[in-house]
Amino acid sequence: MDKINVVAGATLALLITCAGCYRNSNQQLNFENEMEQKAVSANLRTADEWVSSPLRNRLTLKLNRNVEEVWALVGDPANMPQYSDGLRKVETEFDEAGNCTAYTCYFKPVDGVNEEIIHHTTIIWHERNTGWASLDPEVNPFGMLQSLSLMTLEADEEQTVFKWQFHFNCENEMMLNFNKDGYKSALDDISQRLIKKFGGTQLENFVEGS
Structure with a gap:
């Protein structure tokens, strides 16, 4: 025992x-x-590194693909027409090291406007599988000031949190609301197209003041 x-x-x-x-x-x-x-x-970079303008719009998605697969599409601004219906084409510029430094958007004509809107912007940060940021010139077709576009990707196991935010000011409230509403509609379209391609869910389509 x-x-x-x-x-x-x-x-x-x-x-x-x-x-x-x-x-x-x-x-x-x-x-x-x-x-x-x-x-x-x-x-992940934050907008206050470059501008002091407030956050006006932000799209957040959780996509059912890993970061590398999502980056293969959204990491190159030239691919934007594939997931944004409002764009006819996007031309990109690169430096000698192969880094994207700028891009030009050619928007499709909208109802009542026959002329094509062309918008050039500079890329100020571009990091593989992480994100990129672009800063618009002070004189632009949309009347925006301190206008920053910041896209980031973050791994969540085998999924990816895709976030695209826009900071800007405008000379008057009418133009401010016009641009916020325009981004809201554009981001709704982008959300549907990315979810259709990768699978996933929309976590938010934030509009300041709504």
Whole structure:
């Protein structure tokens, strides 16, 4: 009987030790995953690095593809006509290192306007599988000031959180509301097209003041 008790005690101790090791291993793995996620988040840039204008519009999606697959489409501004119905084409410019430095949008004519709107913007940040930002010139077809477009991607297991935000000012409230409503409609279209391509859900289509 004493021998049985000794064996049982040793077995119990071994199980407790293994359980403790398993918990410690899981805790270490969770800690490493959290640190890796924080490191990825730390790479995401924020609009206040470039402009002081408020956030006016923001689209947030959770897409059912990994970051690399989503980036293959949205990482190159030349692909925008594939997921934005309002664009006829987008031309891009690159530096000697192969980095995209600027792009020009050619918008489709809208009802009552026969002339094509052409809009040129400069890319001020472009990081593979992470995001890009563009800054519009102060003189532009939409009358916007301190106008920044910031797109970011963040991994969420095998999904991707896609976020596209727009900061800008306008000379008057009428133009401000016009541009906010225009972005709202454009982002609704973009949301539907990206979800159709990748699968996923829309988390928000934020409009300031709504």
